[in-house]
Amino acid sequence: MDYFIHVAILASIWGILALSLELVVGETGLVSLAHAAFFGIGAYATAILLKIGLNFFFAAPLAMAVVAAVALAIGLVLSRFKGDIYMLASLGFTSIVYSIFLNWQSVTNGPLGLPAIPRASLFGFSFSTIMSYFVLVIIMLALVYAFCRWLTRSSFGRVLHAIREDEEATSIFGYRTTHYKLLVFVIAAMLAALAGGLYASYISFIDPSSFMVAASIFVLATIILGGLGNVRGAILGAFILIMFPEALRFVGFPADIAAQSRQLVYGLVLILLMLFRPQGIWGTFRL
């Protein structure tokens, strides 16, 4: 039973991450591979603040603020690019941030990672049991979902959709499209940082390998599977892609092969979706 809750917690954390990327890719049409970087910076910043004794509910917002600043800088550079070059440059940032995690020994402890990250607590109540942490993560997922749903239906969200469909036309109507793109990019990065903080505090150990380009590709696969342009799709995609490969574990493969077959599944999902159903399960927008 604990195992199922564990998988559900992971799926919910990835759901938050997928929701945040959905804002950028599905709503605004910017195919970013920088998300693993923001997830990672959020995780590291939260972990470091937790380890110096700060409460999670202060540490996570602080980490989100740090990520907002980084995302603003990266977003300013990325806003000059379009299409394939945008994807490539965003991937470049993920790689740069990954090598910072790997090499900034004094802060990140390099490839060895940060162990013994404390769990979140509130008014003396520690979310130390798996069930209580599950409740925390589900509440967070619900809040992020409600926020994304509200955002995409607001006038701001409609401008994002307009940018996705035709950026030039939108700018002719007088919208500063760069500002909108930058703002949604920063908001999404902050939500990714929240997911990172929840992840660090839950797993209690982080190392750079969790924040490689592969993580960005994985999140992209989840939202394409769930369906771009639909916030429910992001959560559906994350739950399918986290839970389904877990079944492979019970087939009885050794650990390394199980991990590789999971990658195999993600890759196949991407290829088959592109070939046969580019809009995903619930999508309203296709790349």
Add this chain to the structure above:
Amino acid sequence: MAIAVQIAFNAIVAGAMYALVALGFNLIYSTARFFDVGYAALAVASAYAVLYFYKTLGLPLVVSIPLGIIIAALLGLIIEKIIYRPLRARKASGTVLLVSSIGVLTVVQALIAIVFTSEFQSLSRDIGSTRVFQFFGGAITETQLIIIAAAFAVMIALGLTLRYSYFGKAIRAIADDEEVARIVGIPSERLIGIVFFLGTAIGAIAGIAIGFDSGIQPTAGLALLLGGIIAAIIGGIGNVWGGVLGAFVLAIVENVGVWLISGQWKAAIAFSVLILFLIFRPKGLLQK
């Protein structure tokens, strides 16, 4: 002085490999018009094919290496036929093709890791026995000299083919304007198939070279490809010679940077170069 010579040698070796990757990448990009990421995985697959023929079966090098290259090239052709061509026929955007090629990369990498494990392996049978030559105080191995010679041979052969043969002219016509090329009777779909075959074969040489020079692991492709793409962008994307120039520029910057800062920052240096170029000179050194 000695250190400068050594840096120059390292830069030439790295530049030769990036140049090969950039050549294949540019060839595919200029005709098929998308960032083929899966190409990197096939370069690695060819190295593993050589590993199997040469080390596991014990076949001689002159058989193993051509077999490895042909297997990768055939895979490139097959993937083009069953995945990319239907997408192109549907007028899918470059992003869709890029995402599907990310899928190809992930699948091929995972398959290699399942068959050959994800450990780091070298292609040479007896590591450390390769002859080392000393010039002007810098060292270079025999393998590295062969890699440089092979890279220049491929560059010259490809350059001549593109310049003078019917095939080369047809390829340039497709790169210029695919629709017009088709109207004047160039069989563009068949030629794009050949381009995938050839381009993948060139990338495969780079993959095998890495395998012999420093060793290979299933995920090595992405780093190799990114070197090639960055080289292509520095030189001016779609420009065959620009890619070669960019490869050497990138290799020099990387090696000097590694010497000044530290080897661990190599990837970060490469991407910083990329982003600076994208900001200040997005069309590359040799603008078309």
